Amino acid sequence: MNQSDFLKVVLPFKDKVFRLAKRLLVSTEEAEDATQELFFKLWRSKDKITNYKNVEAFAMTMTKNYCYDRLKSKQANNLTLVHSNYKEKETSLDKKMEYQDSVNQVHQLIQNLPEQQKIIIQLRDVEQYDFEEICKMVDMKPTAVRVALSRARKSIREALIKKHNYGVS
């Protein structure tokens, strides 16, 4: 497998890896470093890659594990993660104005979820993987994934309703 073959396999999901890393590591820079490091690792084990049926799922699992490690070492070093500005990509301007507030709220709410729910909601609702793939990526049973996802969705919704009601009254 040469370099261009490798990139052909790997490039389609680089954004997904990056977004998952960012979901877990919060800061854009950390996520970029993590993505870079991950593709290194994949490149180094490129001979093994051909044996995997689903390279993408394998990469996502690696991303998850790598980010966990990063987070652990961060905690050990007593460094706190800083939330760098969340940038919303250009939608049309009026729409942007309308949504931005609630969109940022949702971002914050997801950030407050437990790690596992964070990952699952990222994989399902943002990246739209099917359950089978998610089970492989996070190494969990389908029912457990569904329970976690349902909890995550419900808690986001409830928090949003709460905020909404506060805003009204």
Place this chain on the structure above:
Amino acid sequence: MELANIEKLVEKYLDAETTLQEETTLRNYFKEGNVAPHLQEYASMFNYFNTTKDETYTRTIKLEPKQSKKRNYKWLSVAASIMLLLSVFIGKNEYDRYKAKQTYAQITKGLQLLSENLKKGENAVAQLYINESKVNNALK
């Protein structure tokens, strides 16, 4: 899409029982903007999911910066070994020349000593001749 249907889907969505297709239906419904007031909070959720998906990794992926480092070390070692060889070679040359100079100096010194002593001998012999001629004159 009629509202009752959407409401049903939303229920299923909360229980994580929707299929990907049904979720796409929901996504599209909330994207259109004609959202019933009591479903407003879902709109922010789905819109957030949509916008996040637009975020991309903008840096280029570098696959082997470590190899270039390795190559540098290789060249460095080649250069170092050449330098070492060269310096040994030059050093040897220089040492030989120094040795030669030393032996030359020794030989010159030796020869000088020899010539000085020879001169002494010559003088002595000359004196001898003078003395001999003096003696001969006196005997005559």
